[in-house]
Amino acid sequence: MNKQTSKKPVAKSAIAIAVMLVGGFSVYAGIALTEQVDSQASNNVAGTAKQSSPIVESAIASPLALTQTPSSVQVIPQGVTSFNAAKINTQLLPENPANAVSKPAAMSQEMMAKMELPADFVPNNAEGSTEGSPFSRINLKEFSSGEKAIALLGDNLDAVAKWYGMSSDGFRNLLVTDSTVHLDRKGRMLHIDDGLDANLPVGAAAGGTMQQATTSTTAATTAATSPFPLDQTFKLHTKPSSTRILYLNFTGDSANPAFSLDATPSTFSDAERILIQKVWQRVVEDYAAFDVDVTTEKPVAPAGKVGMTVLITPRTHTAGGYAYLNSFGAFSTGTASTFCFPNNLANSEKPIAECVSHELGHTLGLSHQGTTSVAYYQGQGDGETGWAPIMGVGYYKNLTQWSKGEYANANNKEDAYAVMLKQGLKPFADDHGNTIATADAMLSKSANGYNNLSANGVIGIPGDIDMFSFVAGAGNASFTVKGAALGGNLDVALQLIDSKGKVLASANTDATLGSTISFAIPAQGTYFLSVTGAGKGSALTTGYTNYGSLGQYSISGTTALPNGTTTPTPVTPPPSTVTPPPATVTPPKPVTPPPVANARSVAVTFDARGATVPGATIKSYSWNFGDGTAAATTALVVHTYTKAGTYTVSLSVVDSLGRKFGTSMQVVIK
Structure with a gap:
């Protein structure tokens, strides 16, 4: 157990921390920062990371992608063998209780006034602009909702409705039918959202599979499954280089206490981390x-950054959270405009996360997704693929996704991605080609008599296809593709394809989000695996389309070894007191050397001069060419093969921190 660390900043320190990649996302910041940090965190930082993809560029042979050698590094927490949240937790909440969404608890005007942003704050309009807003001339006597809000706005109603991209009648209807919608004293719109229903007994069944445990009953069982080092809890990042920020503030501010599960609010326990x-x-x-x-x-220096802070803090009222609509804008470390209240979310991992994503959705322009009879839709289906919209109620279903209202009786069919784009959230750049011609080579390692293949990526838009190539010998081939370890949004569909584009096998299991495909490959050659997001059944009943089926995935597979392949000797990493972060990267596109008919000798150039490793420089190189000849130790080398055959070429490097990285590829000489 780690020593408890004070929640109050106690020391200033200039720090630079290492990078871990999980499904394409860096876990620790890759830049030097100077800010207030807690005393233990400042003493547990090792290494400096440079944010660049570790890639080896080759002049003739296939380009290589470096992957850290140690096989002991795990991406998911130890002991977790399934991505189904229901299998990780033990004490469960009801999946679909009829009264799970009640009318938001009334809050005093005094408490509402404490939520109000400064008078000069201007939310974006529906097109993402702040020019010409009507709010400077509006001064209402109190926070309001429903008919009272309509009356208080008076002649300003049309201008406010237009600002938010609604007709006057549509705005009136929203204020009357959605009791979570409020106006502050400047006429700006915010949502005050529900928490979990306090009247429901934890674990009570209500007509469906129960999904989520409360932290209070599972803290002891999950204490050994920390996804990342505990001292890095407040250093987690996905893309530090991005100009967009979503900051999850668990440490509180001058007016709001830090997140806490126990009776010692001044420290963060292991369970809290x-x-x-x-x-x-x-x-x-x-x-x-x-x-x-x-x-x-x-963030220490947010100049030029765009984003939002959500403060996760315990409060005395019974709302789950609140957010100002369209408030995603120039990032400020000052007053937060978005809150989640974990004490009203069972202090539990999934409800808190659902609240955070939901409230951030409001800041990005998204309204609630309900039906013609309820303000929040609770979802449909059951089990691992039981589904709900993020902007509805995500507490009681395992799979939550962005939605455009394709379920029955939906009252909001806005295109979530288009709305968020207008508010300034851009899509992630496509990381893999979507055709055979643009396929990326999977990482290949020969071991235990098999060709072991791996890759990872992100399905970024509906219909995105990621295509991967691999060389296999005749025999059985099997691939498993899994989504994110927690809260996966991607339902995976797979296809195995031959070099002529013929689909040999497909896989998409309705009951699970991941997929496995197996096939007896008839002959040695180059084959392809495609990954895409899938739907399930009918969105009008218990299923969903592929619209929201986006997110991270990882591929692992085995095939028969191509003829002539030898198994390279594994490289043992040096002992270290600091666990080195894995450097999982996307292999670049292959360039196959041209076949040479009846060749007695073929010279192949291998070039690793463009290779990088995270947070360090490469100090030594070792090439194994797979033909029994001596290793080469320079970044650029020309090797001559004297016999036809398929050779596994491996590259091992040692960086300035003493870490070993390596990769392998296959070269065919004819």
């Missing part, structure tokens, strides 16, 4: 398709 990390993981997945840095570290 573990829960914070897992909340972060779930929110990361909801925003994996976007160019944004989801972080638990307070």
Whole structure:
């Protein structure tokens, strides 16, 4: 157990921390920062990370992608073998209770006034602009909702409705039908959202599979499954280089206490740190398709950054959270405009994460998704693929996704991605080609008599296809593709394809989000695996379309070894007291050397001069050419093969921190 660390900043320190990549997302910041940090965190930082992809560029042979050699590094917490949240937790909440969404608890005008942003704050209009807003001339006597809000706005109603991209009648109807919608004293719109229903007994069944445990009953069982080192809990990042920020503030501010599960609010226990990390993981997945840095570290120099802070803090009232609509804008470390209240979310990982993603959705322009009879839709289906919209109620279903209202009786069919784009959240750049011609080579390692293949990526838009190539010998081939370890949004569909584009096998299991495909490959050659997001059944009943099926995935597979392949000797990493972060990267596109008919000798150039490793420089190189000849120790080398055959070429490097990295590829000489 780690020593408890004070929640109050106690020391200033200039720090630079290492990078870990999980499904394409860096876990620790890759830049030097100077800010207030807690005393233990400042003493547990090792290494400096440079934010660049570790890539080896080759002049003739296939380009290589470096992957850290140690096989002991794990991406998911130890002991977690399934991504189904229901299998990780033990004490469960009801999946679909009829009264799970009640009327928001009334709050005093005094408490509402404490929520109000400064008078000069201007939310974006529906097109993402702040020019010509009507709010400077509006001064209402109190916070309001429903008919009272309509009356208080008076002649300003049309201008406010237009600002938010609504007709006057549509705005009136929203104020009357959605009791979570409020106006502050400047006429700006905010949502005060529900928490979990306090009247429901924890674990009570209500007509469906129960999903989520309360932290109070699972802290002891999850204490050993910290996803990342506990001292890095407040240094988590997805993309530090992005100009967009979503800051998850668990440490409080001058007016609001820090997140706490126990009776010692001045410190963060191990259980609290573990829960914070897992909340972060779930929110990361909801925003994996976007160019944004989801972080638990307070930005120090946000100049030029655009984003939002959500403060996760215990409060006395019974709301789950609140957010100003369209408030995503120039990032400020000052007053937060978005809150989640964990004490009204069972202090539990999944409800807190669902609240965070939901409230951030409001800041990005998204309204509630309900039906013609309820303000929040609670979802449909059951089990691992039980589904709900993020902007509805995500507490009681395992799979939550962005939605455009394709379910029955939906009252909001806005295109979530288009709305968020107008508010400034851009899509993540496509990381893999979507055709055979643009396929990326999977990382290949020969071991235990098999060709072991791996890759990872992100499905970024509906219909995105990621295509991967691999060389296999005749025999059985099997691939498993899994989504994010926690809160996965991606339902995976796979296809195995031959070099002529013929689909040999397909896989998409309705009951699970991941997929496995197996096939007996008839002959040695180059084959392809495609990954895409899938739907399930009918969105009008118990299923969903592929619209929200976006997110991270990882591929692992085995095939028969191609003829002539030898198994390279594994490289043993040096002992270290600091666990080195894995450097999982996307292999670049292959360039196959041209076949040479009846060749007695063929010279192949291998070039690793463009290779990089995270947070250090490369000090030595070792090439094994797979033909029994001596290793080469320079970055650029020309090797001559004297016999036809398929050779596994491996590259091992040692960096300035003493870490070993390596990769392998296959070269065919004819």
